[in-house]
Amino acid sequence: MTDMTRSTENHENYDLRSVIERLKKYDNEYVETNEPVDPAAELSGVYRYVGAGGTVMRPTRTGPAMVFNKIKGYDDFRVLIGLLSSRQRVARILGAPKEELARLLRDAVHKAIDPIVIANEQAVCQEVIHLASDEGFDLRTLLPAPTNTPEDAGPYFTMGMCYAADPQTGEHDVTIHRLCVQGKDEISMYFVPGRHLDQFRIKAEQAGNALPITISIGVDPAIEIGACFEPPTTPLGFDELSIAGGLRGRAVELVQGVAVNARAIANAEVVIEGELIPDYRVREDQHTNTGKAMPEFPGYTGDAQAAVPVIKVKAVTHRKHPILQTCIGPSDEHTNLAGIPTEASILGMVERALPGLVKNVHCPSPGTGKYMAVLQINKRSLQDEGRQRQAALLAFSAFSELKHVFLVDEDVDIFDLNDVIWAMTTRYQGDADTIFIPGVRCHPLDPSQDPAFSSSIRAHGITCKTIYDCTVPYHLKANFQRSQFMEVDVDRFLPGFSNLTQ
Known part of the structure; x- marks a missing residue:
């Protein structure tokens, strides 16, 4: 595929819905079901068989992305799972051969395009607005956050693009974290030590201040993959949204929050706005007492943390008829999210040296x-x-x-x-x-x-x-030359064979 063709395709794919429409053109990349599903463990239990792969307990397989159109208890929401659980699907989404994704991402770092802010009235993520001050506001009944297994600490948002600014420098960072719904307006946030957003939180907490933050769910997958770059490729203060800009050849559009002083991804399906509260911690499994958090990428269920920071939610905004995106922790969705940026980082560093x-x-x-x-x-x-x-x-x-x-x-x-x-x-x-x-x-x-x-x-x-x-x-x-076979045109004997093996 030529660079010009890739650029054109990338320009056409700029949000989750446009990417889904692109996938519908391929066989076995996307499926939907109208069978009602319970987001509590059942949804992930289904997809474990359909397409999770990764380190999920066998039997599992590589399969299509899946949308559940009817979520029990949530009439207006659909849930998408497994969008990035196939490397071939990632390649089709980004418009490059699957063997070339590391180079594509490496080059995008050097062609980064900074995000831009658009007017609130232009942002589709704010078509519907729920304020925490509204009577009856409750995250637990508003958003169908799934659990992966029956013993999870609670419902988790697993594909939220967490975006905040350094309270001292104003520099932004976006990352994905484990987010557990703890109450009607509280979400716990687990940080692996050293994460950049945690550094922002610590700075704010040391000054006695809350850290405004947004969580954008259901976005262009280029954003999700770009968000998974880590140091030294993207040092503290490097806004990974600019990598998505480099991948697509256009700036990611942001919008100012309606309830907090923070920016969100303008074409996200769902945005949660809130503040990380200083000097406030909760036990991650305070409602279940299982000692478990949720399945993590190594294939085991992570231990519930004894004391994790808390986001106080101020607002939820979303598109009309929104799609909540989720993933199974140990699925190949994690392999591709984490692995392809890692490949790019290694390739870039070794090539320089x-x-x-x-x-x-x-x-x-x-x-x-x-x-x-x-x-x-x-x-x-x-x-x-x-x-x-x-x-x-x-x-x-x-x-x-x-x-x-x-x-x-x-x-x-x-x-x-x-x-x-x-x-x-x-x-x-x-x-x-x-x-x-x-x-x-x-x-x-x-x-x-x-x-x-x-x-x-x-x-x-x-x-x-x-x-x-x-x-x-x-x-x-x-002395170690592999046996060499004759090069032949297999399509002459089995017409269409090359298409089946792509």
Whole structure:
């Protein structure tokens, strides 16, 4: 697909509804149901079989995005799940081959376009307005926030674009967080340590102030993917909405909130406006006492946090006949949201330091998009021998939550884990090709990163990062040539075959 064609398609896809219309043109990318569904565990229970994939307990599969048109107890709402749970679907949404998404996102960082603010009367996200001061206002009956499982701490918003400004500099940041409905106008917000919005919250709290914030749900997926970039690619103060601008070739449109001094995404399906209250915490499972939060990306249910900050909701606005977007925590939706920006970050950093050495990067489903990366190495001469391991070290620097890096040669398909494991089987010796880096801070949601699991771990969230070098030593490459087959036109024998394999 040419850049010009991609630019035209991106210009036509600027909100959730236009993207859904685009997906309807393809087979097996989008389905709807009119069967009434309960948002409490049943909705996710259905999609687990339809298309969740990822680290969800088997049986599950890669399948279409799904809209539930009838939500029990919520007459006007529809719920979309699994929009990004297929890499091929992400590629179609962004207008690039699925193997080129890392480069597409890397380039978008360098072509970033700052968001703009439009007038309130132009913002479709404010077609309907509910103020918390209205009699009878209650988040629990207003929005059909699902639970993933029966033991969740409560209903969660899992695909909310949380947007706020640094109270000292005015710089903005957008990220996705675990948001649990705790009452008629309260939402708890879980921060993994180091997140930028948490830094904004801490600054406001230290000054004794609330932090105005908006949560935009149901937006252009380019925004959702761009929001998942992390340092060092997007340092504190870098507004990731500008990456979505670079992806689409047009600025993301924002609108001033109706009840708080914060901006929201103007074409969102739903916007929640509120304030993070200083010095106020709640127990995440205060209503269920299960000790559980919700299923997280490693495939396990996260522990409920004893004390999490709280958003006091001031208003909810939405489009007419809105679509609430959600996801299953361990699904491949997380793999693609987290993994593709990680691929772009690794590719960008390694290319700057070691030009031409790494052909491509993939963060596959079993690694959850965060814990595992496969680097495709192109050793051009004997001088490149050993640099593949430098590339792995750079990958750890580019993304601090990475746990395992697999290095493979240029003839290995990094998007086919069968091929990666084949390389590990025939081009790897455990005693010579495994590099351990113990005692490094990683991610707290991996349950193996705990002293109870291994005496070598000093504190929860610390791990042994590992490099698996499955590349052939340069001087032996001639001995590891794969069998070469004749190139043929399969369509001559099976007409339309190439279309079926795309």
